[in-house]
Amino acid sequence: MTKLQILTSPSHPVVGFDYINLQPTEQLDSKLSSYSDNQCELILAAELIDQVESENINEILSKICSKLRLGGKLVVGGTDLNLFCKSVNNDLINEKSASHHVGACKSMLTISSVEKLLAGLGLQLEYSRINGTTYEVSGIRR
Numbered sequence: 001m002t003k004l005q006i007l008t009s010p011s012h013p014v015v016g017f018d019y020i021n022l023q024p025t026e027q028l029d030s031k032l033s034s035y036s037d038n039q040c041e042l043i044l045a046a047e048l049i050d051q052v053e054s055e056n057i058n059e060i061l062s063k064i065c066s067k068l069r070l071g072g073k074l075v076v077g078g079t080d081l082n083l084f085c086k087s088v089n090n091d092l093i094n095e096k097s098a099s100h101h102v103g104a105c106k107s108m109l110t111i112s113s114v115e116k117l118l119a120g121l122g123l124q125l126e127y128s129r130i131n132g133t134t135y136e137v138s139g140i141r142r
Helices: 028-032 054-066 081-089 095-104 111-120
Strands: 002-007 018-021 040-045 068-079 123-131 134-141
Touching (some): 018 028, 054 068, 054 111, 081 095, 111 123, 111 134
Parallel strands (some): 002 040, 040 068
Antiparallel strands (some): 068 134, 123 134
16 A cells, blocks of 8 residues: 655655655646555645645645545645734744745645535545644545
8 A cells, every 4th residue: 555745845755655746846746647546545745735826726635635545544734824824913923934934835725724625525534733823634535
């Protein structure tokens, strides 16, 4: 069974996982095509939401979900828009850092939006976590 990690920033893959190192100008479709539908038991995409344009997120998540086998788990993450704005308003994130982060992100969604997207794709939500301004949501394909 295949475990896949989708990396969107320079970092090291998890040991025992296949990985896709997605560069900002690359399309995930072409990289996912080397994996069969229903092949993966676990897909980790910790920073994916930040690196996909908001109008393409549902389509990309749908393609990723198609690679999951029944009972397979998808873990996605990103920056929560509400928490990010609150952190900027409360001076927990300075203007320079906020500007850098906004420039580096293609989109920011709320955790509840991502939960709804995954549920709409037929995944049963396993857990949701928030750490600072970032979230992680896990769903299982049923």
